[in-house]
Amino acid sequence: MTEDAGSYCPAPKVGNSDQITLTHGEGGRAMRHFLRRTILPVVGNEILAEMGDAAILPPLDGQPVFTTDSFIVSPLFFPGGDIGSLAIYGTANDLAVAGAKPLWISLALILEEGFSLSLLERILDRVAQAAHRAGVQIVTGDTKVAPRGTVDGLFITTSGVGVRSYLMPGPRSLSPGDELLVSGPLGRHGIAVLAARERLNFDPPLRSDCEPLFDAIEALRQAGIEVKAIRDATRGGVAAVLHEWAEACGKTMVVEGDKIPITEDVRGACELLGLDALHMACEGTMVVAVPSGSSDEALCALRRVPVSVGAVRMGLVSEQRLSPVVVRRVVGQLVPLDEPAGSPLPRIC
Amino acid sequence: MTEDAGSYCPAPKVGNSDQITLTHGEGGRAMRHFLRRTILPVVGNEILAEMGDAAILPPLDGQPVFTTDSFIVSPLFFPGGDIGSLAIYGTANDLAVAGAKPLWISLALILEEGFSLSLLERILDRVAQAAHRAGVQIVTGDTKVAPRGTVDGLFITTSGVGVRSYLMPGPRSLSPGDELLVSGPLGRHGIAVLAARERLNFDPPLRSDCEPLFDAIEALRQAGIEVKAIRDATRGGVAAVLHEWAEACGKTMVVEGDKIPITEDVRGACELLGLDALHMACEGTMVVAVPSGSSDEALCALRRVPVSVGAVRMGLVSEQRLSPVVVRRVVGQLVPLDEPAGSPLPRIC
Numbered sequence: 005m006t007e008d009a010g011s012y013c014p015a016p017k018v019g020n021s022d023q024i025t026l027t028h029g030e031g032g033r034a035m036r037h038f039l040r041r042t043i044l045p046v047v048g049n050e051i052l053a054e055m056g057d058a059a060i061l062p063p064l065d066g067q068p069v070f071t072t073d074s075f076i077v078s079p080l081f082f083p084g085g086d087i088g089s090l091a092i093y094g095t096a097n098d099l100a101v102a103g104a105k106p107l108w109i110s111l112a113l114i115l116e117e118g119f120s121l122s123l124l125e126r127i128l129d130r131v132a133q134a135a136h137r138a139g140v141q142i143v144t145g146d147t148k149v150a151p152r153g154t155v156d157g158l159f160i161t162t163s164g165v166g167v168r169s170y171l172m173p174g175p176r177s178l179s180p181g182d183e184l185l186v187s188g189p190l191g192r193h194g195i196a197v198l199a200a201r202e203r204l205n206f207d208p209p210l211r212s213d214c215e216p217l218f219d220a221i222e223a224l225r226q227a228g229i230e231v232k233a234i235r236d237a238t239r240g241g242v243a244a245v246l247h248e249w250a251e252a253c254g255k256t257m258v259v260e261g262d263k264i265p266i267t268e269d270v271r272g273a274c275e276l277l278g279l280d281a282l283h284m285a286c287e288g289t290m291v292v293a294v295p296s297g298s299s300d301e302a303l304c305a306l307r308r309v310p311v312s313v314g315a316v317r318m319g320l321v322s323e324q325r326l327s328p329v330v331v332r333r334v335v336g337q338l339v340p341l342d343e344p345a346g347s348p349l350p351r352i353c
Numbered sequence: 354m355t356e357d358a359g360s361y362c363p364a365p366k367v368g369n370s371d372q373i374t375l376t377h378g379e380g381g382r383a384m385r386h387f388l389r390r391t392i393l394p395v396v397g398n399e400i401l402a403e404m405g406d407a408a409i410l411p412p413l414d415g416q417p418v419f420t421t422d423s424f425i426v427s428p429l430f431f432p433g434g435d436i437g438s439l440a441i442y443g444t445a446n447d448l449a450v451a452g453a454k455p456l457w458i459s460l461a462l463i464l465e466e467g468f469s470l471s472l473l474e475r476i477l478d479r480v481a482q483a484a485h486r487a488g489v490q491i492v493t494g495d496t497k498v499a500p501r502g503t504v505d506g507l508f509i510t511t512s513g514v515g516v517r518s519y520l521m522p523g524p525r526s527l528s529p530g531d532e533l534l535v536s537g538p539l540g541r542h543g544i545a546v547l548a549a550r551e552r553l554n555f556d557p558p559l560r561s562d563c564e565p566l567f568d569a570i571e572a573l574r575q576a577g578i579e580v581k582a583i584r585d586a587t588r589g590g591v592a593a594v595l596h597e598w599a600e601a602c603g604k605t606m607v608v609e610g611d612k613i614p615i616t617e618d619v620r621g622a623c624e625l626l627g628l629d630a631l632h633m634a635c636e637g638t639m640v641v642a643v644p645s646g647s648s649d650e651a652l653c654a655l656r657r658v659p660v661s662v663g664a665v666r667m668g669l670v671s672e673q674r675l676s677p678v679v680v681r682r683v684v685g686q687l688v689p690l691d692e693p694a695g696s697p698l699p700r701i702c
Contacts, residue, residue, distance in 0.1 A: 026699045029588075029699070030588055030589065030693065030698075030699070031587065031588025031589030031593050031634075031693070032588075032589045032593055032692055032693035033596070033692045033693065035588075035589075036597070054523075056451055056523070057420060057446075057447040057448075057450050057451050057584065057585070058418045058419060058420035058447050058448050058450075058451035058453065058513075058515075059418065059419045059420065060416055060418050060451060060452075060453075060517060061416060061417045061418065061419055062416065063413070063415065063416050063417070064412070064413055064417055066412065067409055067410060067411065067412050068410045068412070068413055068417060068514065069407045069408065069409050069410065070407060070408045070410055070457055070459060070492060070493055070512075070514055071406060071407035071408065071459070071493050072459035072460070072461045072493055072494060072495050072510070072512055073461065073495045074461040074462075074463050074495050074497045074510060075497075076463060076497050076499050076503070076504075078503075097406075098406040098407045099406075099407050101406050101407075102405055102406050102407035102409060103409075104407065104409075108419055110419060110420070110421035110512050111421070112421045112422065112423045112510045112512075113423075114423050114425060114463075114508060114510075117699075143419060144419055144420050144421055145421060146421050146422045146423050146510075148423045148424075148425050149699070150425050150505070150508075150699070150700065151699055151700070153505075154425070154427075154504070154505035154700075155425070155503070155504055155505065155508070156499070156502075156503035156504065159463060159499075159504070159508070161421070161423060161461045161463075161495075161510035161512075163419075163421055163459050163461075163510075163512035164407075165417065165419055165514060166407075168409060174403075174405070235406065236406070238380065239378075239379055239380025239381075239384075240379065240380030240381045240384075244380050244381055247382070248385070285380075343381055343382045344379065344380070344381035344382065349379075350375045350378070350379070350466075350498070350499070350500055351499065351500070351503075
């Protein structure tokens with residue numbers, strides 16, 4: 005065949021047109037068409053449209069902050085969220101709780117051969133909406149397709165880059181008397197995913213708290229609050245955050261049992277399923293530590309923002325006791341709060 | 354149980370001690386122990402040791418460059434490389450070919466329940482060695498464990514941040530007469546992985562070219578070469594790079610068939626398997642476009658660096674012809690080079 009017999013790229017045949025095939029991930033024509041037709045129109049912007057090996061970004065005025073998270077949640081959609089918005093908010097929140105303004109996100113998809121293209125499009129719509137809401141741009145990405153049976157549907161890994169805007173000394177600086185706030189009711193994400201996966205019918209359905217936290221943290225910064233540490237209570241829930249902080253500072257975290265914010269529906273589900281909301285994952289709820297005496301002002305700032313309108317003071321840091329985290333139960337006794345060894349709930353995020 | 358009955362974290366029981374269990378990915382004590390004992394000692398540094406939600410980095414003097422890639426290669430080890438070094442070099446190279454000095458890498462692991470802990474440790478050793486060689490630091494990460502059967506062994510997603518050091522106008526700027534160089538023999542990665550997966554016994558075994566490219570690009574920069582575009586020839590091989598460039602600039606890429614560098618063993622394997630080395634993936638080989646007349650100087654700079662000692666001039670950019678990429682075969686005819694529609698080789702990286 006000589007050159008004259010050649011022809012410019014016809015649209016490639018990729019089997020059933022609603023299915024992802026291996027060719028979508030192999031770097032050739034099918035992949036370029038897929039990126040141009042399916043991904044760019046939904047999540048694209050000027051930087052992503054360059055489709056280079058890497059995104060060249062504007063200079064940063066300050067310290068860069070960098071994070072990554074993989075999302076393997078099952079099912080892909082659940083009341084209040086989906087893997088796409090989770091992947092954006094999860095990474096944006098990791099930047100925000102480190103005191104950074106989230107700016108740029110990378111999106112790496114691992115798809116199973118045969119995955120529904122229209123389902124992927126729905127998920128990419130959610131990604132785009134979430135990015136818009138969180139104020140971030142998707143600037144670079146990758147798509148791999150794994151043969152049938154080697155990955156369950158879709159996994160997403162997002163990384164994020166932001167710029168440091170709020171200096172916090174971190175959990176090592178915690179000292180007795182510091183006050184512990186929580187930005188809203190606990191355990192909503194974990195319970196929502198569990199209920200969706202196990203097809204437990206709660207009426208109304210329990211909704212995940214999957215939301216961006218930056219505005220709440222920005223409200224604290226603008227109010228001039230000296231925050232010591234912030235952490236979003238994802239895997240392992242509030243219990244895991246408090247255990248990590250106790251280890252970091254060598255003090256004990258005391259939680260007032262009657263102050264723990266839990267919605268009636270989550271409380272009911274936890275009782276039914278024998279779970280403790282303190283161990284359940286949140287995806288838009290954070291723990292904040294502030295110096296003694298500044299909790300009222302901090303709560304006032306938090307409550308002005310929708311995502312943290314339910315913020316409350318939940319406890320304080322005390323001198324080291326025998327247990328790193330204790331809960332004051334209604335009878336007044338301090339009961340140790342176990343650190344989750346693992347979790348009853350795989351694939352929660 | 355009152356506080357006195359509590360006790361500080363004993364090492365958690367996680368089943369067969371050489372197996373990854375779901376608890377390793379659930380954000381609790383088992384995960385923290387796993388990170389402290391298995392991950393930090395191998396790939397750690399001051400920034401990663403903070404174990405925050407995100408890495409706070411020193412300010413960047415210049416434009417940040419950001420990239421991501423997932424790695425689902427099978428098998429996990431192959432002659433000349435493994436998933437760990439591939440994940441580091443792949444991402445570092447994506448930064449380097451965009452004109453950036455690679456600085457920081459994020460490492461997100463998705464592990465299958467039951468995966469061998471000692472195998473993971475071997476892979477993390479390779480990650481650490483590769484990071485050292487590529488001059489990057491692993492500053493943040495994530496570990497998820499998916500239930501048995503929902504992921505095949507181990508997938509790794511790395512993202513990278515670097516600082517722009519070398520300005521290139523990119524493939525849209527290519528014009529007739531520009532010369533096309535390639536930094537070494539083609540197809541070594543694709544053939545090595547294929548041979549390892551299909552247990553084809555070549556003697557000696559075909560080795561992947563999995564290597565960092567930054568030094569080669571830095572040699573061009575230091576020699577003052579005005580480079581127009583660089584791309585590493587990964588999925589889809591050199592053919593995919595040339596097709597993307599042809600589309601970007603609207604010109605035709607002409608490859609001199611007798612100049613294509615291929616090792617004897619790759620040539621033999623390609624003939625045996627009916628594959629074209631121009632379509633096979635490389636992981637440490639790049640295509641470089643330089644203005645007419647500067648190829649000798651560029652080759653001289655490249656050949657001073659071990660990774661690109663085999664650099665050659667492979668072709669040039671011509672006015673647009675009927676086919677976007679053509680190869681001058683030995684008889685002198687220009688034969689169109691197909692863009693790979695997909696690839697015969699899933700899970701090559």
